Amino acid sequence: MVKLFKPLVFATLLGLSASLLMGGSASAQSGLTALARADSGASALVDQGERVEMMLRLSQPVPFRIFTLDEPRRMVIDFAEVDWTGFDTEQFDTAEGITGLRVGGFVPGWSRMVLDLAGPFRLVHAQMSRDDKGAVLTLTLDPTASDEFALGAGTPPDAQLVRPSTDDAPKAAPARKLGEGPLRVVLDPGHGGIDPGAERDGVVEKELTLTFARELQDVLNRAGGFEVTLTRAEDLFVPLETRLTLAREAGADVFLSIHADAIAEGRAEGATIYTLAARASDAASQKLAERHDRSDLLSGVDLTGQDDVIATVLMDMARTETTPRTERLADALVEQLDESVGMHKRPRLEAGFSVLKAPDMPSVLIELGFLSSAKDRAKLVDPAWRTKAAWAIRDALSAWEDEEISLRDKLRK
Structure with missing residues (x-):
């Protein structure tokens, strides 16, 4: 029946x-x-x-x-x-x-x-x-x-989605200033579960991003001075909104979303750092952001009722302080990754990725490389290359934290 x-x-x-x-x-x-x-x-x-x-x-x-x-x-x-x-x-x-x-x-x-x-x-x-x-x-x-x-049509009320109820949700980590404890880093392995991301020659983006996030977590833990949280630790789907919720609950000082996409438009290879912008740097970046945001829709998430004009205005105000810090984080990542593993000819790009829209934490999206490039695929599946990239990100985070503390102290004087 x-x-x-x-x-x-x-x-x-x-x-x-x-x-x-x-x-x-x-x-x-x-x-x-x-x-x-x-x-x-x-x-x-x-x-x-x-x-x-x-x-x-x-x-x-x-x-x-x-x-x-x-x-x-x-x-x-x-x-x-x-x-x-x-x-x-x-x-x-x-x-x-x-x-x-x-x-x-x-x-x-x-x-x-x-x-x-x-x-x-x-x-x-x-x-x-x-x-x-x-x-x-x-x-x-x-x-x-x-x-x-x-x-x-509509999601049934008791369908189990990732976002916990208010009563069951863990409390957000207490706020504190940089330097008053380990740097809280939230790593966001892109895609997962029903959303595989890009796929080329047997290499699947969701598997690659999770592997690298785990390796980077290990590098940061071994270095000391970091407290690392992953938005997903296994092959599960996590909606974009929930990824940011998890970062806030961890009290993130830094949010790094990790990807390795494929593009059909033109040729691209090398690592790229993306920051948030209403207007994308180029057409390829715009299409990439649209594809990322569409992953929730294609995975069966109901996105109705998501717009809130008042909330958007308040978030834009909050970003006034966060944006310069995000820019400095992106610059530090470009400097270290370029010296270590090399980068795309345009290493710093902008696009409207929803996963970067948290107004209260510096957030960047790291494209480790492009699965559409045979050269990049060879690097991405090489553990030695990934280790060098992880070391570079570690050094960038340390340099960025030192710079932020120094700038804060200068403003106090």
Whole structure:
């Protein structure tokens, strides 16, 4: 039986109650064990006339939930929990009614599949059935009216997203001045989980950024004088807004977002440091920022109601003090990285990356290199090159902190 909730949420699994399916410990309560493995070779997503049908082969049954999002139209299927390793989305999806498909980890205990819909569809059938080979999830989607789709779309209130509730959220670290303790550095490995980032010749950005962040964390910890926090320590999706929330909770003195993108426009190679600006330095930077911000949307996050004009004005006022400090941080990083590993011919660029919009902490985005460049890929997968880059960032952070303390002391006199 398929049970309907508002907003549009379907959940069913071998007689388990809907309330159990929407909870975080469904697998444990039902006696099921993670992880179920998905088999793309034994699965299919196909057109049947105007209808779209899906058959997903899993190694065992798992709790799941389904909801839809509008603008653009997407259907989100959350599982507790599926291992997507080796899952071939191109082999699986041959339906013209589905224009794109992504799978991956989402938050602890949950995996996600996102279907981009060619038009408004409604879910008319959803069932998880057990057999001697494990389990099969079957779905049927029928065309529906646009207004009916929009009416039912939205994230269910109890869908588990990354951002904790106010009651459960850890308290922000107490504020203090530079020099009164270790420099609090928040490292933000770009992408993760259902959002892989750039991919070239078997090198995946989300894996590379996490590897480098862990290596940089180790370098900083060994150096002493640093307190390091990662926005993600495993292959999970973290929304952009949550990355900044985590940085504030850590009391970050510095926020470094780490990436290794690929660009289709022209040729680019070498490390680049990005700072925030309303107008991008060039067209490639603008498209890069747009692609970064779109990752939340494509991963099934509901971005409605995000604009707040008053809050934007207040943040712009706060940036008056933070911006010069950010510029000095970017300059220090360019100086050290250029001496150590070399950089892009334009090492300092600007763009409107949302992950850099925190008004209360110096924030930069470090493009370690571009996966679209064979030369950069060779460097990025070389542990020795990454170690030199980590040492350079360490030295830049130390130099920047010393400069900030010196400037502050001069202003006092």
